[in-house]
Amino acid sequence: MTAVLKVEGLNKSFGGIKATDNLNLTVEAGELHAVIGPNGAGKTTMISQLCGTQIPDSGRVLFKGRDITRLAPHRRAHLGITRSYQITSLIMEMSVLDNVALALQAREGHSFRFLRPARSIAHLRDRGRELLARVGLADKADQATVALSHGEHRRMEIAIALASEAELMLLDEPMAGLGTQESLEMVALLKGIKGKHSILLIEHDMDAVFALADRISVLVYGHIIATGSPDEIRGNEAVQHAYLGEE
Amino acid sequence: MDTTLLVIQVLNGLQLGLLLFLVASGLTLVFGILDFVNLAHGSLYMLGAFVCASLTYALGNFLLAVVVALPVVGVIGYLTERVVARSLYARDHLDQVLATFGLILVFDTSAHVIWGPEGIAVPLPDWLNGQVALGSGLEVPTFRLLIIAAGLAAAGGLFWLVNYTRLGMLIRAGASNRTMVSALGIDIQMLFSLVFALGAMLAGLAGMLIAPITEANIGMGNSIIITAFVVIIVGGIGSIKGAFIAALLIGLIDTLGRAFLDDLFGLFMSSAAAENSAPAVSAMLIYLIMALVLALRPQGLFPPKVR
Amino acid sequence: MPTMSKRGWITLVVLILLAVLPPLFYLGGQAFYLDLATRLVILAIAAVSLNLILGYGGLVSFGHAAFVGLGAYAVGIPAHHWLYGGWDAIATLSGWLHIPLAVGVTALFALLTGLVCLRTKGVYFIMITMAFAQMVYYLIVSIEEYGGDDGLVIDSRTELAFFDLDKPLQMYALCFLSLLVALGLVRMIVNSRFGMVLQGAKGNPERMATLGFNTYAYRLTAYVISGAMCGYAGALLGNFTTFISPEMMDWHRSGELMFMVILGGAATTIGPVLGATVFIVLEEVLSSLPHPFGIYWQLPFGLLLILVVMFIRGGLAGLFSGRKER
Numbered sequence: 001m002t003a004v005l006k007v008e009g010l011n012k013s014f015g016g017i018k019a020t021d022n023l024n025l026t027v028e029a030g031e032l033h034a035v036i037g038p039n040g041a042g043k044t045t046m047i048s049q050l051c052g053t054q055i056p057d058s059g060r061v062l063f064k065g066r067d068i069t070r071l072a073p074h075r076r077a078h079l080g081i082t083r084s085y086q087i088t089s090l091i092m093e094m095s096v097l098d099n100v101a102l103a104l105q106a107r108e109g110h111s112f113r114f115l116r117p118a119r120s121i122a123h124l125r126d127r128g129r130e131l132l133a134r135v136g137l138a139d140k141a142d143q144a145t146v147a148l149s150h151g152e153h154r155r156m157e158i159a160i161a162l163a164s165e166a167e168l169m170l171l172d173e174p175m176a177g178l179g180t181q182e183s184l185e186m187v188a189l190l191k192g193i194k195g196k197h198s199i200l201l202i203e204h205d206m207d208a209v210f211a212l213a214d215r216i217s218v219l220v221y222g223h224i225i226a227t228g229s230p231d232e233i234r235g236n237e238a239v240q241h242a243y244l245g246e247e
Numbered sequence: 248m249d250t251t252l253l254v255i256q257v258l259n260g261l262q263l264g265l266l267l268f269l270v271a272s273g274l275t276l277v278f279g280i281l282d283f284v285n286l287a288h289g290s291l292y293m294l295g296a297f298v299c300a301s302l303t304y305a306l307g308n309f310l311l312a313v314v315v316a317l318p319v320v321g322v323i324g325y326l327t328e329r330v331v332a333r334s335l336y337a338r339d340h341l342d343q344v345l346a347t348f349g350l351i352l353v354f355d356t357s358a359h360v361i362w363g364p365e366g367i368a369v370p371l372p373d374w375l376n377g378q379v380a381l382g383s384g385l386e387v388p389t390f391r392l393l394i395i396a397a398g399l400a401a402a403g404g405l406f407w408l409v410n411y412t413r414l415g416m417l418i419r420a421g422a423s424n425r426t427m428v429s430a431l432g433i434d435i436q437m438l439f440s441l442v443f444a445l446g447a448m449l450a451g452l453a454g455m456l457i458a459p460i461t462e463a464n465i466g467m468g469n470s471i472i473i474t475a476f477v478v479i480i481v482g483g484i485g486s487i488k489g490a491f492i493a494a495l496l497i498g499l500i501d502t503l504g505r506a507f508l509d510d511l512f513g514l515f516m517s518s519a520a521a522e523n524s525a526p527a528v529s530a531m532l533i534y535l536i537m538a539l540v541l542a543l544r545p546q547g548l549f550p551p552k553v554r
Numbered sequence: 555m556p557t558m559s560k561r562g563w564i565t566l567v568v569l570i571l572l573a574v575l576p577p578l579f580y581l582g583g584q585a586f587y588l589d590l591a592t593r594l595v596i597l598a599i600a601a602v603s604l605n606l607i608l609g610y611g612g613l614v615s616f617g618h619a620a621f622v623g624l625g626a627y628a629v630g631i632p633a634h635h636w637l638y639g640g641w642d643a644i645a646t647l648s649g650w651l652h653i654p655l656a657v658g659v660t661a662l663f664a665l666l667t668g669l670v671c672l673r674t675k676g677v678y679f680i681m682i683t684m685a686f687a688q689m690v691y692y693l694i695v696s697i698e699e700y701g702g703d704d705g706l707v708i709d710s711r712t713e714l715a716f717f718d719l720d721k722p723l724q725m726y727a728l729c730f731l732s733l734l735v736a737l738g739l740v741r742m743i744v745n746s747r748f749g750m751v752l753q754g755a756k757g758n759p760e761r762m763a764t765l766g767f768n769t770y771a772y773r774l775t776a777y778v779i780s781g782a783m784c785g786y787a788g789a790l791l792g793n794f795t796t797f798i799s800p801e802m803m804d805w806h807r808s809g810e811l812m813f814m815v816i817l818g819g820a821a822t823t824i825g826p827v828l829g830a831t832v833f834i835v836l837e838e839v840l841s842s843l844p845h846p847f848g849i850y851w852q853l854p855f856g857l858l859l860i861l862v863v864m865f866i867r868g869g870l871a872g873l874f875s876g877r878k879e880r
Contacts, residue, residue: 356853
């Protein structure tokens with residue numbers, strides 16, 4: 001197996017507080033690698049550095065062997081990295097389908113195209129509807145994004161991640177704020193995607209993580225204290241002490 | 248270039264810089280703490296000048312007028328915050344800009360109604376109206392020295408207030424964390440009103456100090472506000488230290504540019520060409536410097552800490 | 555063709571009224587109303603151009619008057635040299651020079667300032683656009699040859715192929731057609747893939763970046779288009795008033811353009827035209843109040859502006875369509 005993503009010795013501090021502390025992590029091709037950790041462990045800071053909205057103080061981020069540590073976010077997207085957001089981060093002013101179509105449009109080179117109305121471009125609209133159907137939002141496609149529920153927004157995030165057809169998906173707490181039933185549906189949805197893309201999943205929901213992950217890394221105070229299969233992590237004493245033991 | 252002229256122009260630049268600081272510090276305080284863009288800040292500068300002018304005639308003494316005018320402008324600022332600004336804190340900057348633009352029209356036209364369209368000259372007492380000899384053959388107007396002294400004193404007072412008093416501690420805390428200050432049991436609304444009034448007084452003071460030189464006139468606030476924007480952009484919005492350094496920098500560059508740029512250009516182009524191009528370049532100088540600073544540091548020279 | 559929305563009807567009615575009424579007034583001997591409408595339509599073009607970046611792009615430019623002024627001087631300066639000599643290369647009245655010059659200069663100015671402005675966000679952007687506009691203002695003031703502070707009289711208007719600008723009706727026809735083209739262009743841009751990116755970047759710039767869009771480049775392009783369109787409006791304004799001065803670039807003028815866009819309804823097709831109409835009517839009605847109220851017309855105008863911001867969200871276009879915009 002080859003590593004899709006390799007993170008080496010990543011460091012990032014904010015005003016003396018180390019949010020990321022010598023962080024090492026590998027995501028193998030096709031695996032679903034989950035990162036868990038208590039609140040404030042630096043999960044979102046880590047993902048921001050992986051997608052390029054924050055630049056680490058030191059260390060390297062390699063995507064398929066290429067150093068992307070300082071690459072701008074939109075360039076990483078071109079290489080094949082996409083992310084979803086923990087706090088729903090959609091374009092509320094636009095329709096559900098518009099949001100997905102934009103993600104599809106992003107894959108077709110530049111968008112300095114001024115003449116044709118974007119909403120009449122059949123393949124973008126059709127593919128957008130397909131993806132929305134896949135996440136169970138077929139009948140919501142033409143609604144205003146703002147009118148959808150939180151659970152539906154979470155699923156839109158997945159549709160957008162799928163639209164990018166990225167090799168590597170960084171999913172930032174897709175279960176955040178979901179009810180039990182919705183969580184189960186999301187797990188089912190992610191199971192359907194798993195294997196087709198490499199996924200780095202950041203998640204609080206332990207049931208979901210242990211149901212989905214091939215490997216799990218535990219992040220505490222910006223540092224990975226253990227990596228292994230779900231069973232290994234369950235049995236790891238340091239992890240239990242630092243994290244699971246709290247609950 | 249003779250030294251006397253240079254010294255005088257440096258003093259002029261210093262004077263402009265300090266006045267700019269008085270206007271800019273209020274802007275940057277209000278923005279840093281209240282996250283509020285107040286275009287009408289220049290109107291407070293203008294109102295300071297007019298109120299002081301009227302009081303100078305009523306009381307017969309410029310300095311006494313300044314002392315009385317300061318709280319008057321402070322009250323105007325306080326009321327502005329209560330009536331208009333307060334309901335706009337939660338809005339986006341676009342709404343704030345538009346509403347305070349409306350406020351400018353209201354202030355400017357009100358000044359027009361009250362004081363008429365002409366500027367009002369502000370007479371100085373005799374002892375301020377003369378010249379002071381500084382060394383051999385170098386005479387500078389006494390009042391300009393007073394402006395510099397008053398500007399420095401106000402700047403010093405502000406630094407002391409912000410860094411060493413309880414109010415200043417709250418101001419700094421409020422800038423970084425509103426909820427925390429509220430949690431301390433402080434009346435945050437009152438704090439905001441006070442900050443606004445303080446900013447108004449600083450701008451008003453600048454207007455009062457310049458009035459004897461330029462007269463109090465209606466357009467005066469509208470030209471200084473943009474320069475004050477340049478100052479806080481260069482200094483870093485929200486930073487008082489940045490505003491101080493940038494204000495002096497801009498004041499000196501603008502003044503010296505206008506005075507000496509044609510001589511400087513004359514060194515490497517024909518004097519005719521220098522005479523033609525120097526005014527245009529010096530008119531744009533501070534904006535070009537702003538562009539340069541932004542190109543290198545989009546957050547200004549002293550970006551405030553992340554809120 | 556689907557049934558037309560309420561807002562579509564408003565657009566149609568407003569444009570038909572603008573096409574028909576002013577010429578009728580003129581033919582009926584009321585030339586004044588045609589003049590008023592010409593100014594209205596020119597300002598509307600400027601407001602439409604601002605709407606592209608402010609309404610759809612979320613870029614609050616407080617310096618758009620600079621583009622109007624530069625466009626006007628791009629007409630005035632060649633006309634000045636044509637009459638008084640000097641600068642032979644541009645000393646002409648030909649529209650083949652004036653219009654490309656106005657559009658080209660403003661596009662270039664937009665590009666150069668946009669490169670800097672768009673590196674910043676929010677309140678920095680507002681202040682910097684304002685400052686750059688003021689820079690142009692002082693630049694023109696400092697050039698004595700073109701009248702400096704006192705302004706410049708345009709003795710002869712631009713010579714165009716199909717329109718004689720000395721004839722008020724033809725002047726109006728050109729301005730009105732230009733408005734239609736401007737509206738059509740902005741609509742086309744907004745609905746295009748480019749426009750989707752622009753609007754997406756307004757809604758959520760970080761998301762757009764992680765999707766793979768270089769939002770800076772898209773915004774810069776929109777900024778340049780908007781500036782050039784506004785410069786064209788300036789060229790019309792110079793030809794219409796035949797007197798231009800730095801005062802055209804005063805930041806109050808920029809504020810008025812913003813007022814038109816917001817009052818009319820940002821990010822709607824017809825909003826800026828409605829806004830420009832209300833602005834012109836207000837200005838006319840308030841300033842013709844009996845003395846002494848007329849000279850103080852900005853006082854009620856300012857109060858109105860404050861009230862509009864506080865209470866009318868989504869602008870007039872939003873009110874009429876009865877739909878919540880935000």
